[in-house]
Amino acid sequence: MDANKAEQLKAELQQWFNQAELLIRRIPPNQLYAAVGIVLLTVFLFVLVRVFKRTISNTVVLTGLSGSGKTILFYQLRDGSSHQGTVTSMEPNESIFVLHSETSKKGKIKPVHVVDVPGHSRLRSKLDEFLPQAAGVVFVVDALEFLPNSRAASEYLYDILTKASVVKKKIPLLILCNKVDKVTAHTKEFIRKQLEKEIDKLRASRTALSAADITNEFTLGVPGETFAFSQCRNKVTVAEASGLTGDISQLEQFIREHVKP
Amino acid sequence: MLEQLLIFTRGGLILWTCKELGNALRGSPIDTLIRSCLLEERSGAASFNYDAPGTAYTLKWTFHNELGLVFVAVYQRILHLLYVDDLLAMVKREFSEIYDPKKTVYSDFDDIFRQLRKEAEARAEEIKKAKQVDKPVSNNMGNDSGDGDDNVKVRKLEAHSKGSFVANRNAPAKGIANGKENGSSNNGAFDVNKLQKLRAKGGKKTDTIVNKVPKVETKKKITKKNRVWDDSPKESKLDFTDPVSENGDENIQIVAADEGESMMDKEEIISSESESEEDEDEEAEKGTKVETKKKGWFSSMFQSIAGKANLEKADLEPALRALKDRLMTKNVAEEIAEKLCESVAASLEGKKLGSFTRISSTVQAAMEEALVRILTPRRSIDILRDVHASKEQRKPYVVVFVGVNGVGKSTNLAKVAYWLQQHDVNVMMAACDTFRSGAVEQLRTHARRLQIPIFEKGYEKDPAIVAKEAIQEATRNGSDVVLVDTAGRMQDNEPLMRALSKLIHVNSPDLVLFVGEALVGNDAVDQLSKFNQKLGELSPSASPRLIDGILLTKFDTIDDKVGAALSMVYISGAPVMFVGCGQSYTDLKKLNVKSIVKTLLK
Numbered sequence: 132m133d134a135n136k137a138e139q140l141k142a143e144l145q146q147w148f149n150q151a152e153l154l155i156r157r158i159p160p161n162q163l164y165a166a167v168g169i170v171l172l173t174v175f176l177f178v179l180v181r182v183f184k185r186t187i188s189n190t191v192v193l194t195g196l197s198g199s200g201k202t203i204l205f206y207q208l209r210d211g212s213s214h215q216g217t218v219t220s221m222e223p224n225e226s227i228f229v230l231h232s233e234t235s236k237k238g239k240i241k242p243v244h245v246v247d248v249p250g251h252s253r254l255r256s257k258l259d260e261f262l263p264q265a266a267g268v269v270f271v272v273d274a275l276e277f278l279p280n281s282r283a284a285s286e287y288l289y290d291i292l293t294k295a296s297v298v299k300k301k302i303p304l305l306i307l308c309n310k311v312d313k314v315t316a317h318t319k320e321f322i323r324k325q326l327e328k329e330i331d332k333l334r335a336s337r338t339a340l341s342a343a344d345i346t347n348e349f350t351l352g353v354p355g356e357t358f359a360f361s362q363c364r365n366k367v368t369v370a371e372a373s374g375l376t377g378d379i380s381q382l383e384q385f386i387r388e389h390v391k392p
Numbered sequence: 393m394l395e396q397l398l399i400f401t402r403g404g405l406i407l408w409t410c411k412e413l414g415n416a417l418r419g420s421p422i423d424t425l426i427r428s429c430l431l432e433e434r435s436g437a438a439s440f441n442y443d444a445p446g447t448a449y450t451l452k453w454t455f456h457n458e459l460g461l462v463f464v465a466v467y468q469r470i471l472h473l474l475y476v477d478d479l480l481a482m483v484k485r486e487f488s489e490i491y492d493p494k495k496t497v498y499s500d501f502d503d504i505f506r507q508l509r510k511e512a513e514a515r516a517e518e519i520k521k522a523k524q525v526d527k528p529v530s531n532n533m534g535n536d537s538g539d540g541d542d543n544v545k546v547r548k549l550e551a552h553s554k555g556s557f558v559a560n561r562n563a564p565a566k567g568i569a570n571g572k573e574n575g576s577s578n579n580g581a582f583d584v585n586k587l588q589k590l591r592a593k594g595g596k597k598t599d600t601i602v603n604k605v606p607k608v609e610t611k612k613k614i615t616k617k618n619r620v621w622d623d624s625p626k627e628s629k630l631d632f633t634d635p636v637s638e639n640g641d642e643n644i645q646i647v648a649a650d651e652g653e654s655m656m657d658k659e660e661i662i663s664s665e666s667e668s669e670e671d672e673d674e675e676a677e678k679g680t681k682v683e684t685k686k687k688g689w690f691s692s693m694f695q696s697i698a699g700k701a702n703l704e705k706a707d708l709e710p711a712l713r714a715l716k717d718r719l720m721t722k723n724v725a726e727e728i729a730e731k732l733c734e735s736v737a738a739s740l741e742g743k744k745l746g747s748f749t750r751i752s753s754t755v756q757a758a759m760e761e762a763l764v765r766i767l768t769p770r771r772s773i774d775i776l777r778d779v780h781a782s783k784e785q786r787k788p789y790v791v792v793f794v795g796v797n798g799v800g801k802s803t804n805l806a807k808v809a810y811w812l813q814q815h816d817v818n819v820m821m822a823a824c825d826t827f828r829s830g831a832v833e834q835l836r837t838h839a840r841r842l843q844i845p846i847f848e849k850g851y852e853k854d855p856a857i858v859a860k861e862a863i864q865e866a867t868r869n870g871s872d873v874v875l876v877d878t879a880g881r882m883q884d885n886e887p888l889m890r891a892l893s894k895l896i897h898v899n900s901p902d903l904v905l906f907v908g909e910a911l912v913g914n915d916a917v918d919q920l921s922k923f924n925q926k927l928g929e930l931s932p933s934a935s936p937r938l939i940d941g942i943l944l945t946k947f948d949t950i951d952d953k954v955g956a957a958l959s960m961v962y963i964s965g966a967p968v969m970f971v972g973c974g975q976s977y978t979d980l981k982k983l984n985v986k987s988i989v990k991t992l993l994k
Contacts, residue, residue, distance in 0.1 A: 197427075202404040206496075214496045219426040220404030222460065247403070253431055253765050282781075286772055332780065 188266045189227075189390045190244040194258055194291070195271035196284050197250035200309040203374035204271065204382065205247040207231070213375060220249040223257050230383055243390050255287075263296045267303050267389040269382065274308040274316035274371070277325070285329035292330075292363060301365040305385045312373040319369045323360065331358040394473070395449065395466045397505070398422065399487060399498075402460040408487075408498045410505060419444030421466055425451050430462075432965065433762045436734025441469060454480045456488055457743040458702065463487070475516035482508045654811040655973070655981040703743050703751070711755040712737055715993075722992050724955030725914045728962050736762055760989055763958065767985045769967030773941065775903070779817055779872055782902065788820070788866040789873045790899060792859075793943070794892060795907035796919055797880030800945035800972060802831065804907060805875050806838040808943075808970065810977040812873055813842060820871035822862035823848040824855035824895065825879040835877055842977075845871065855879070856895040863899060876901065883922035893930040896937050905969065906939045908960055909946045916959040924964055939964055944983070945972035952991045957983065 155163070193201045202217040205224050211231035224247040229240050246261045248254075262268070270291065272284055291297060292304070306326065308319045360367040370381035396417055399408040421442040429440045430453075440451045448469040455462055463484055465476050486504050712733045719729040736758050745754060782789040791808075793801045802825070809819045821839050823846060825831035832848050839846035847862035859876050866874045878895065881888035896904060906923060908916060920939065928936045942960050950956075957968055968983040 198423075206405060210496065215406045215409060217404045217406060218398075218400050218422045220402070221426060221431060221462075222402040224403035224405075249404075251427065251431060252770050253768050256764070256768070283772070286774075286777075333777065335780070 188264050189241065190246060190261065190264045191267045191269060191386050191390065192258070192261050192265045193245065193247045193269050193271060194287075195250050195269075195307075196273065196280055196287060197252075198276075199250060199271040199273040200374040201247045201250060201271050204269075204307075204309065204372065204379060205245060207374055207377055207379050208243075208245055208383070208386075211377065213377075219251060220247065221251075221254070223248050223261070225261075230386065232383060241390070243386055245386075250287075258291075259294075262291075262294065262302075263300075265302055267305065267385065268297070269305045269307050269385065271307050271309050272322055272326075273310055274319075274322060275310045275313050277308075277317050277322055281325055281329055285326050285333060288326060289330050289333045292365075292367075298364055303366040303368070303385075303389055304363075305382070306360075306367065306369045307382055308369065308371045309374055311371045312376045312378070319371050323369045327358050327360060334358055393467070393471065394476070394479075394509075395468060397463070397465045397479075397483070399461060399463050399483070402462060405496065407461070407496065408501055411502060417449070417466060418447045421449050421451055422464060425453070425464065428965075431765065433732060433735040433766050433962070435738045436731055452476050452480060454484055455738060455741070456484055457739060457741055459488060459491055459493075461487070461491065473516070474519065475512040478515065479509060479512040482512065652978055654807070654814055654978045656811050656970075703740055703745055703754075705737060705741055707751055708737050708740055708755060711752045714752075715755060715759055719955060719958075719992060721953075722955040723913055723950070723953035724992070725917045725959040725963075727914070727917055728959045732759070732762065732962070756993065760993060763989045763992060764985060766962055767958065767968075767983070767988060770965065771967070773967050773969045775969065776812075776815060776817070778902065779812075783872050786867075788863060788871050789903070790859075790863055790876060790901035791873065791903045791905055792876045792878060792896060792899075792901040793905050793907050794878055794923065794939075795880060796882055799880065799907045799909045801825075801880065801907045802834050802838070802877055803975065804943055804945055804970070804972045804980070805835075805877050806842065807972060807977055807980040809838070809842055809844060809875055811980055813844065817873055818871045819844045819873045819875060820862070820866045820869075821846040822859055822874055822876045824858045824862070825877050826851050826853045826855055826858065827879040831877070831879070845869070855891065856898045859895055859899045883919050883926070886926075889923075889926040890930045893927050893936075896927065897931050897933055900937065904937055904940045905943050906941070906960075906964070906966070907943045907945060908956065910944050910950045910954065910956045911946055912956050914959075916956050917963050920960055920964045939966050941966050941969040943970045943972065944968050947971045947973040948979070952994065954988050954991050957988055958992065 193205060195201055197219055202220050202224060203213045206213055206217075208230055209226065209228050225245065227242045227244045229242045246265075248258045248261060268291065270288055273280065277284075288306075296302070297304070306319075306323065308317070308322050310316055356362070360369075368385070370385065372379045372382050394410070397410045398406060400406045400422075419442065421444070424442055425440050429435065429437065435453075435455070438452070440453075442449045442451060449466050450469045451464055451466050453462060453464045461484075463480050465480055467473050467476065483505065486508065487498075487501065490498065490501065716729045716733045719732070720726060736755065739762075740755065740758050743754075745751065779789045793805050795801050805821065809821060812819050819842075821835050821844065823832045823835045825835075826849070829851075832850065836846055836848065847858070847865050849858045849861070855878060862876065863874055876895075876899075878892065879888075881892065883889070904927075906920065908919065912919070924938050927938055931937070942964065944957055944960070947954075957971075960966075961968060971981050971983050973979045973981055
């Protein structure tokens, strides 16, 4: 029985094979080669584009607590002025542009894709959409009203530093102390030390909880030592800026460092 | 006279403000509007009231969803400007014509605005004159929203100064955002009701005082001898709560320690139901009425391929109605479902439908986003972190459990204690339910099983004093957390709410946790709003403590009718910190926002 069936199948297959051969023979060879060539070319281009997209990213994400000045910085980067002021953002601002200070430079300059994610706690989830493609993250801190918000700021910073996408890809992070044009603003050294202290405390209480509680996928720092930003796997630096007056040179330096012109 | 009119993008950049109305706004009304109204999905409300020291503004707004613009008008609350809505609509129309995403300065709009304002004012004058001639009463209706607020303000002041019960009757005063219907009948009938209430209150008070005295006396006669209030189990021959002997006690203790991990610490396994999205849409289609079914399907298919010009309210209507019904079958309070649908409609009106998307799926996506936004906590709900912070300041972290009768306060207090204990926190219980028989014994049993100290003073004591002494005791013996159990009380019960407000005011706890059961339906709205209102009004201090968090109980008794969580969070703005899902110590977990939203929209 089985042998019969197998033979029958074989015979059928042979028939189909012969028919297919006949059909193919009918098509002129040039067309055939052209069709195959086109298919191979598209596949090749596709693969190329995919590979390239992954390696080069020109996205910089601006994040921080609500009221720290991200939207003003965004517009300073883009237009060089803060226009008529801003209110609490309800949606992210993103656009691809050449930094305003560099528009006067000669030559071809690569545009930067800057995203300003709202800082309001209910809109935090928008950050996860942009983080995977980021070449650099800027965490904006209000240097004027730092102490009342230090706990919220350090919690947010801790959450960002322990996200899988940031740790695995070692995305560099810049802590930008904004509003330094005001006299009573804190210095960047003070802010750095305070943040390190707060994150140290957070480390202790968060590792006491188990994984299900919070979406911290990695732990920070070295257990047993007090936390310092130098212990992070991704590079963390601190800088100062003033959104209102337009003094954003350190921010632009950071962007240029990590998004190659 | 308008104070200010602003146009800004949803991303936060101010595009245009009126230069003529040069007065700077005191305080930050726009930011407050965005944070407490627009981002809280209350954008369907008619107006928003902002109070800053020295000023009282009312804000009205409108959206242009397609271009992502917001138009806000600010004016003094005492002026009842009728032309603001008209003006906003006209401004929206004119501005959308000259709007360009690249431009950020629109100085030519000044002239247009001046013209529009004159037109709007003129039209309002005409309408006013016409109304004054016809019906003097209806004019009152138009100004009702303003009057309602004034009355609320006046009543609040009275309550603060006299400490009396005047403001009790104020049902339509829904906090800050004005609803569209403001019962004008309240204004007329107010005085009569007030008098009656005062008379009734006077009678009630004397009644309770009279009742208290004989109760205490009878108790004294019968059981005074047998009361023993210290914790030692040795001399409890007459203690009927423990029929088992001391051996039995030890057995219970060993069992309690071994109940395993609290469910707070376990990860929830969410079944992925992404394939069922297709089914959802089909169900929604079936939900529409039979007559419009054929036409609806065909036109929606056509529209989905061609892409419609702009979404109108009429188009959103059927999809929103179906969505509202679905929410209500999931036990969301009717009022909340209505407000949510209005807010989603406001955010979708005028938006362009992309091609290959149906209206129902756009509405669904918008609703889902809105629900996730509401249920995501506004502030950190990391209690352990707060406890550590308090520990450093050497004060105990005080949590007060409040709620109506029978929701599970004492049971869930024990569960929270168990969880905290598992994380090496020293917990102490305070039995401030001095009213219900057996409440103190119940807590004592829990304390014995969990081996944590309990502070109790028996029955018929003032709960505020008991709580204060408990906190002092905790500071002395180094407890990190004090969990205060209070008696259940109905939200309408004036004297009990006052007692609760006094307890909170005297002890200023770190966390006021409202315990609500998931089985509750429309009453959730009433419970929470009244609790918050009473805590606000009856507190003698200027900045009263309101409900900080919600503990949702009996979650295992509802299958997928999880709407109570949404109602409670929406009406109070407080996050859900714990969910009680059973009757043993380990049945306490955190609210999983994504799974709740999925269940609600299933």
